[in-house]
Amino acid sequence: MKTLFIPSGTIMRHESVDAQQIIVKGTLLVDGDIRAKRITGDGTIAAAKIIARDIRTGVLEADEIVAKKVIADKIFCDNLYASVGIIARDYIEADEVRTHRITMTCSDIDKLDAREIVRVQPQHNSFLWMLFLSWCTERFAIWRNDRITEAKAFEAPPVVDEETERTLEEYRHMCAKGYRLVLEPAAPEEPVNLGISA
Secondary structure, three states, X not given: XXXXXXXXXXXXXXXXXXXXXXXXXXXXXXXXXXEEEEEEOOOEEEEEEEEEEEEEEEEEEEEEEEEEEEEEEXXXXXXXXXXXXXXXXXXXXXXXXXXXXXXXXXXXXXXXXXEEXXXXXXXXXXXXXXXXXXXXXXXXXXXXXXXXXXXXXXXXXXXXXXXXXXXXXXXXHHHHOOOEEEEOOOOOOXXXXXXXXX
């Protein structure tokens, strides 16, 4: 099957679905597996297992979801594996989630394995807002990594003389005994007073 379309207000039941593209405006209930390259629409999908490259839909409910990218309003599943990323606009509930990047508002996840986790406050949970925040954090991470690399390239080795080493050693010794260093702001005419208190 090339394309399966479920119109709005329609509930369609299947034992299994294998298609190139699935467009769900209504409700798709599948007893077995769903296999597709692309799943789109704003409807509800319930299946035992969903295997797709790209999923963008309203509500997903499955025992297991395997995809490259998942974007949905609500996700309910036991195991969710997405190689690129997940965006859950309203809520995600899962036993185990593995992905490179996840963007979500509210969640109930037992085990989460992700390199990047982006939490969005619920008051700004429009879909475009989440996509914008996801894009901004990715760009900021790339910029921050470039800046850190540049800073390391031009960083001079630290110079520690005997006086500094002796002061640090005294500080460590006093901290080990339970003392702490307190810096108090001084008035402009007063000299700076460093005090150690217990």
